[in-house]
Amino acid sequence: MVTPNAHTDTVNAPTQNEEIPKPKIKSVEADSHASSNDALWVRAIVGLGAPVASFLSALGDYALFCKEIFYWLPKRPFRIGLVLEQMSNIGFGSLFIVVLTGLFTGLVIGIQSLVGFERFGAEALVGPATVVALARELGPVFTGLMVSGRSGSGMATELGTMKVSEQIDAMASLAVNPIQYLVVPRLIASIIMMPLLASIFTGAGFIGSYLVVVVKAGTDPGIFLSETFYWADPVDFIEGYMKALVFGFLIATFSCYRGYYASGGARGVGQASTEAVVFSSVSVFISSYCVTEILQPILHNIGFDALPL
Numbered sequence: 001m002v003t004p005n006a007h008t009d010t011v012n013a014p015t016q017n018e019e020i021p022k023p024k025i026k027s028v029e030a031d032s033h034a035s036s037n038d039a040l041w042v043r044a045i046v047g048l049g050a051p052v053a054s055f056l057s058a059l060g061d062y063a064l065f066c067k068e069i070f071y072w073l074p075k076r077p078f079r080i081g082l083v084l085e086q087m088s089n090i091g092f093g094s095l096f097i098v099v100l101t102g103l104f105t106g107l108v109i110g111i112q113s114l115v116g117f118e119r120f121g122a123e124a125l126v127g128p129a130t131v132v133a134l135a136r137e138l139g140p141v142f143t144g145l146m147v148s149g150r151s152g153s154g155m156a157t158e159l160g161t162m163k164v165s166e167q168i169d170a171m172a173s174l175a176v177n178p179i180q181y182l183v184v185p186r187l188i189a190s191i192i193m194m195p196l197l198a199s200i201f202t203g204a205g206f207i208g209s210y211l212v213v214v215v216k217a218g219t220d221p222g223i224f225l226s227e228t229f230y231w232a233d234p235v236d237f238i239e240g241y242m243k244a245l246v247f248g249f250l251i252a253t254f255s256c257y258r259g260y261y262a263s264g265g266a267r268g269v270g271q272a273s274t275e276a277v278v279f280s281s282v283s284v285f286i287s288s289y290c291v292t293e294i295l296q297p298i299l300h301n302i303g304f305d306a307l308p309l
Contacts, residue, residue, distance in 0.1 A: 072179050072183075082185035089151065095197070097146050103205065105134070105208065106205030106207060106210075110210075113125075113126045114212065127209065127213065127224045131231075134202040135202050137288065138205070139202040140198045140247060144194070147247075148251045148255070149277055152276050155252065155276070156258045157269060159256055160260075163261070182260075186256055191245055192248075239292075239299055243291050250287060255276040259272050
């Protein structure tokens, strides 16, 4: 006699020829490989996007900083004494290095131009070529580089030291706006002194070219000077002065921006000073091209010779 339990066991038991089905086990190794690939893609996207996001954030902060400067620029009180002090610091402090750099730049341009123009028998054009190159481009650009290295780093260091030592916060607590008191005078002084320093650089460079071409090479001084005065136009100097104004604005704002937002103690102040010089120098070259593209069709299509001067 077969019991019900025995009958059930006989029916459910697999036969000898049947295979026992294996349970489906999910591959842990495949999932981990797929997740690692996804993580690599995410890290790659983040690595490419982080510098762009950081640059855009810094650019926005710089734009807001410039907005604050323009807001406080026409506000009273006008601190004329601070402006004159910064003009002395930027102008007189950078005078020696500007004259020295301009003199040797003119010497080099004079030698190279003389060698090149001698091939065509046009030694008399060395003077005009030197003046045009210095007035339009080399004078403002080299002056901007010298001022950014000497005065720009000083601005960033001074403001950075005041920031990390909480002097700027103390100034704000005394109802004195730090932007108006610290940044605006430096900006005005930089904009005023940059064209003057560029003119001195151009003059020193022309003297250097005269020493090489006339004194050393023996070119007739009358021809050298007359050709220079004949070919040099006012627009050449106007273009250089306008570039110097732009460079002065960029150097002052970049340097003050990096110093004003410095943090991290002495190391942060040094990093702010370095970044101020780098950003100012790069902005000089970039803005030089942009200003040239804007001014070329404007200035050099004006007939100054037709004006009743």
